[in-house]
Amino acid sequence: MKNEIKLIKTEKDYKEALKLADKLFDAKPDTPDGDKLDLLVTLIELYEKKNFPIENPSPLAAIKFRMEQLNLSQTDLIPIIGSKSKVSEVLSGKRTLSLNMIRRLSSELDIPAEVLIQPYDAIA
Structure with a gap:
């Protein structure tokens, strides 16, 4: 060339x-x-x-990574996700993200919505 x-x-x-x-x-x-x-x-x-396609991370991995980047604690997510228990359930995989949570996480933490809307299994 x-x-x-x-x-x-x-x-x-x-x-x-x-x-x-x-x-x-x-x-x-x-x-x-x-x-x-x-x-x-x-x-x-x-x-x-x-x-060499790069797959999107799982929604939970993206949230945890962004929290680490911004030096956020679980408590910092309460205004975005709801209550302390909801934050804990989401981050542990026991609760899936609602559309409202996805919108707020995307807006507040600047995580692309296409990453957050990916399906994932919640732990029962």
């Missing part, structure tokens, strides 16, 4: 695209090389999305 940008169809194309992107990494925006880099990064992202 001698500075030629083309669709990435194979592992070889992918590796060549990564090498070229590395060479163009310091290109200034709105220059011919900057435009090449933007296009190349888009093609690389499409190839990676198709060939």
Whole structure:
């Protein structure tokens, strides 16, 4: 891929695209090389999305991860989820998330709704 940008169809194309992107990494925006880099990064992202998909975490894992990121305790979730017992039941997997909880968690903790609406089994 001698500075030629083309669709990435194979592992070889992918590796060549990564090498070229590395060479163009310091290109200034709105220059011919900057435009090449933007296009190349888009093609690389499409190839990676198709060939190396990343699954969403479970709703509970996402909530716990976000709590850790924001240094939140279970008590901090009471205004979002409801009561202390509801928070405990949700985080232990004994209670599934309601639509209202999903909306509030998405809004307040900035967790994508598509992650929170995934089905999961509550522990009986």
